[in-house]
Amino acid sequence: MEGINFNQIGVSFKGSGSYVPDQILTNSKISQKVDTSNEWIKSRTGISERRISSLGDNVTEMGYKAALTAIEMANWDIKTIDLIVLATSTPNDLFGSAPSIQAKLGAANAVAFDLTAACSGFLFALISASQFLKGGGGFKRAIVIGADQLSSFVDWNDRGSCILFGDGAGALAIEATNEFDNLIGFDMRTDGERGSFLNLPSKNTKGSIIDNIDFLSGAFSPIQMNGQEVYKFAVREVPIILEKLLKKMNYTSDKVDWLVLHQANQRILDSVGERLKIPGEKILSNLEKYGNTSAATIPLVIDEAIRNNRIKQNDIIATSGFGAGLSWGAALIKWG
Ligand code: COA
Secondary structure, three states: OOOOOOOOOEEEEEEEEEEOOOOEEEHHHHOOOOOOOHHHHHHHHOOOEEEOOOOOOOHHHHHHHHHHHHHHHHOOOHHHOOEEEEEOOOOOOOOOOHHHHHHHHOOOOOEEEEEOOHHHHHHHHHHHHHHHHHOOOOOOEEEEEEEEEHHHOOOOOOOOOOOOEOEEEEEEEEEEEOOOOOEEEEEEEEOHHHHHHEEOOEOOEEEEEEOOEEEEEOOEOOOEEOHHHHHHHHHHHHHHHHHHHHHHOOOOHHHOOEEEEOOOOHHHHHHHHHHHOOOHHHEOOOHHHHOEOHHHHHHHHHHHHHHOOOOOOOOEEEEEEEEOOOEEEEEEEEOO
16 A cells, blocks of 8 residues: 555546356246246346356456456556455355455455445445545555356246346456546445345254254355335336436436446336436446346446447446345446
8 A cells, every 4th residue: 555645536447357157048048947938038137148157157266357357457567456345245255255356366465355235236346445545545546346146046946036147247447546536426325124125145044052052054045036126126216316416416317428227127227218318329238148247237337348449438427236235326437
């Protein structure tokens, strides 16, 4: 953490990276397992296929590969990275997977930790890391990673939820500046009252240590989801938080170059775009190929758009993450 500069007023975006496992699970293959069809899944969600981790593709591996490509784009010496924040709900070590990514990268001067906020995780991590960069504590360069392996926690017999999720990782490289702030504005919300709509709850079975002293062995139940309620929550709250943010920052939706929403369902993306009067060609979508990769969707779709020369320097991105908690958030970004 060298070069402490108390004038750091903002952040700039320097690089992006992503990684997905090789294994492809198509809709028609899912229909061999549960009573569904490619037509049903495609028309209700927009998803055609998703990637599934196999051995060697855990959150540390995926997050590491995404981070490395972001660092390469930023052209940073790895030793200059001060902070690594990993958004994940599926760490391969419950004590945290970020330090293992730090070790694999050789980012010896960074502090690394996990942050959990389900599908809002990447946005919450990006906002948190930005506060470190602006906070005067000497943090100058950060890697923000979203990586998840929900396939390990999906109930593969539940056709109402197993069709949605896939695995992957994305990362952004952000740097403190003392001239401008390209994280133009943000907002974050949670509502634990509605938390039961989407859970990955612990499932403890009682054991005995010695006579009269019980313990609860640790394990998790598969994902439980009320799809209709989550859908209603997303199409209601996401436009509200984005509209409020745009208004607060004196932006109108016609100034937005790209709408980057958590990739949950194409119908949610279309509905939010319609409400904000942002045309379809400005709404980034890759869920057809990857489904909902939880904390990874936002950096994954941003990285793809940067590498395809869609997102360009100084483009304005309105982004929103939403999901379990319930949690949701929005950020207005200028790329670069
Ligand atoms: N294949 C075929 N039929 C299915 C099905 C599947 N995979 N999943 C559900 N169905 C059936 C239901 O059993 C129901 O049948 P019924 O009318 O005979 O009872 C019918 O389809 C309608 O179910 P419903 O739950 O109303 O479907 P839906 O249009 O709401 O679509 C989701 C279901 C899950 C695709 C949709 O609710 C959704 O995307 N919700 C948001 C979930 C989400 O994004 N979660 C993550 C947030 S981070």
